[in-house]
Amino acid sequence: xxxxxxxxxxxxxxxxxxxxxxxxxxxxxxxxxxxxxxxxxxxxxxxxxxxxxxxxxxxxxxxxxxxxxxxxxxxxxxxxxxxxxxxxxxxxxxxxxxxxxxx
Ligand code: SF4
Ligand code: F3S
Numbered sequence: 479x480x481x482x483x484x485x486x487x488x489x490x491x492x493x494x495x496x497x498x499x500x501x502x503x504x505x506x507x508x509x510x511x512x513x514x515x516x517x518x519x520x521x522x523x524x525x526x527x528x529x530x531x532x533x534x535x536x537x538x539x540x541x542x543x544x545x546x547x548x549x550x551x552x553x554x555x556x557x558x559x560x561x562x563x564x565x566x567x568x569x570x571x572x573x574x575x576x577x578x579x580x581x
Pocket of ligand 2: 518522523524525526527528529530552553570571572573574575576
């Protein structure tokens, strides 16, 4: 699953789709972790979609990831500032790709 200590263990490389990108990245095969308060490891996400269906405040949006070995769309935490820390997405993701840090 996603490394919950990614902020210490990875470097912030910039922003894409409105959220931070935590490397390493080497597209299209390696896309890194996306978002900070709500973080999705794009290299683990296989586009299950439960997070999009269950988030009560619509934090996630699909973004395209053509050529990635796990899936060609990813759940981007575009609206992470709206998160109410309910932890539903963390519970429903079948591959533990999401970390929410209720600071
Ligand atoms: Fe949405 Fe709850 Fe996940 Fe926050 S913790 S992104 S509100 S499902
Ligand atoms: Fe991806 Fe998990 Fe959501 S696999 S689409 S982050 S439920």
